[in-house]
Amino acid sequence: MTKRSLEERLKQGTVIAGEGYLFELERRGYLQAGSFVPEVALDNPETLKAVYRDYMKAGSDVVLAFTYNAHREKMRIIGKEDLLEPLNRNAIKLAKEVAKEHPVEEALVAGNISNTNIFNPEDQESKDKVRAMFNEMVSWCKDEDVDYINGETFYYHEEALIALEEIKKYDLPAVITLGLMGENILRDGYTVEESCKILEDNGALVVGMNCFRGPDTMQPYLEKIRESVDGYVGALPIPYRTTEENPTFFNLPDGGCSCHLPTETTFPTSLDPLYHNRYELAEWAKKAHSIGVNYIGLCCGASPAMLRAVAEAVGIETINSKYSPxxxxxxxxxxxxxxxxxxxxxxxxx
Structure with missing residues (x-):
C-alpha cells in the first residue's frame, strides 16, 4: 500500500499521534529529568527505537522524531552544542527505520521543534535566535525527508508563528500545537483560539493544544478552537488529573505524600499518584472526537497502553489491540x- 500523507489520512479519518517519549524514557532510566535533553538518540539508539516501536504498535500513525528540547539553547546548557546536528539527524533516521516496520502501512515520520524558553516578545535579538534555531532544525528534517513537522508546546503565539514561518520555507506540512499555562492565556496576550485561527490562516495544516494540561482542563479550550477554525484540530493532553484550581501539571499537589519531595511540587518526578486511568483517557478521546478533533494523542506521562486505549476509543484497532485487557x-x-x-x-x- 502506498504511504498516505498526513493530509490524506486526516481527510479519511482520525490520525493518532503518539507522544510521551520524554517521561517514558526518564522512567526507563535513559533520560535526565530537569535538563530533559534527548541524548538517548545518540547514547542508546536501540532503546529509542524500542520506544518508537511501542507507541507505533499502540496505534500511533506517526513516529515522531524525538528532538523535543534538542535545540541549540538546550544543547548549550548541557555543554554539548557539537552534538546538536548528529542528535537531530540520528533521531530522524531511527524514526524512519521503525516507521518502515509497520505491517499494514508505513507510518508517517514527523520532525519535531518546540518551545525554546528564550523567546522574549520585547527582544528582537531573542526572536532572531529563535528563528535561526528553528531554521537549522527544519533544514535537517528536510534533508532527512520527513513527512511533516510537528511544532509543539508553544506558550507564546509569536514563537509559534515564527516556527510555522520557518517550516513553510521548506514546503513541509505543519502541525502547530500550543501549551497553555495556568494564566489561561498565551504569555503574549493571545487566547489559544485566536492564535490557532491566525496559525491556520498562515498555512498550518493542524492547529491545537498539547502538554501542560490534562483532559479536564484542556477540553474547554479545544471546544473554543474547534469553533474558531475551519480545518483540522489537534489535541494531546497529559494523562494527569489537572483541576480548575491547578490547571497544569506544574503545580499539582499530592496531599497523600508522606515523604519529603526534592522539588516544591510533584512535577516532574512525583506525579505518579495523579494519573488518569486508561478508561478515563478513553472517555476523553470520545468526547474530543465527537466535537471534531481530528489529530488525537497524549503527551508527557503517557504510556503505550494509554495511547492504545485512546485509539480504540475512537474506533481504531491497533497492532497491539490483541493484547488489550x-x-x-x-x-x-x-x-x-x-x-x-x-x-x-x-x-x-x-
Missing part, C-alpha cells in the same frame, strides 16, 4: 466456565 480467563475475576469455582467465589474477599 480481557478478564474473561482471569483466575479470580474471570467468567470462563473452566475456572475453579472455589477460587472465583473468593473474589469478594480477596
Amino acid at each position: 480481557d478478564m474473561h480467563k482471569h483466575f479470580l475475576f474471570g467468567e470462563d466456565e473452566t475456572l475453579q469455582e472455589h477460587i472465583t467465589e473468593y473474589k469478594t474477599k480477596a
Whole structure:
C-alpha cells in the first residue's frame, strides 16, 4: 500500500499521534529529568527505537522524531552544542527505520521543534535566535525527508508563528500545537483560539493544544478552537488529573505524600499518584472526537497502553489491540466456565 500523507489520512479519518517519549524514557532510566535533553538518540539508539516501536504498535500513525528540547539553547546548557546536528539527524533516521516496520502501512515520520524558553516578545535579538534555531532544525528534517513537522508546546503565539514561518520555507506540512499555562492565556496576550485561527490562516495544516494540561482542563479550550477554525484540530493532553484550581501539571499537589519531595511540587518526578486511568483517557478521546478533533494523542506521562486505549476509543484497532485487557480467563475475576469455582467465589474477599 502506498504511504498516505498526513493530509490524506486526516481527510479519511482520525490520525493518532503518539507522544510521551520524554517521561517514558526518564522512567526507563535513559533520560535526565530537569535538563530533559534527548541524548538517548545518540547514547542508546536501540532503546529509542524500542520506544518508537511501542507507541507505533499502540496505534500511533506517526513516529515522531524525538528532538523535543534538542535545540541549540538546550544543547548549550548541557555543554554539548557539537552534538546538536548528529542528535537531530540520528533521531530522524531511527524514526524512519521503525516507521518502515509497520505491517499494514508505513507510518508517517514527523520532525519535531518546540518551545525554546528564550523567546522574549520585547527582544528582537531573542526572536532572531529563535528563528535561526528553528531554521537549522527544519533544514535537517528536510534533508532527512520527513513527512511533516510537528511544532509543539508553544506558550507564546509569536514563537509559534515564527516556527510555522520557518517550516513553510521548506514546503513541509505543519502541525502547530500550543501549551497553555495556568494564566489561561498565551504569555503574549493571545487566547489559544485566536492564535490557532491566525496559525491556520498562515498555512498550518493542524492547529491545537498539547502538554501542560490534562483532559479536564484542556477540553474547554479545544471546544473554543474547534469553533474558531475551519480545518483540522489537534489535541494531546497529559494523562494527569489537572483541576480548575491547578490547571497544569506544574503545580499539582499530592496531599497523600508522606515523604519529603526534592522539588516544591510533584512535577516532574512525583506525579505518579495523579494519573488518569486508561478508561478515563478513553472517555476523553470520545468526547474530543465527537466535537471534531481530528489529530488525537497524549503527551508527557503517557504510556503505550494509554495511547492504545485512546485509539480504540475512537474506533481504531491497533497492532497491539490483541493484547488489550480481557478478564474473561482471569483466575479470580474471570467468567470462563473452566475456572475453579472455589477460587472465583473468593473474589469478594480477596
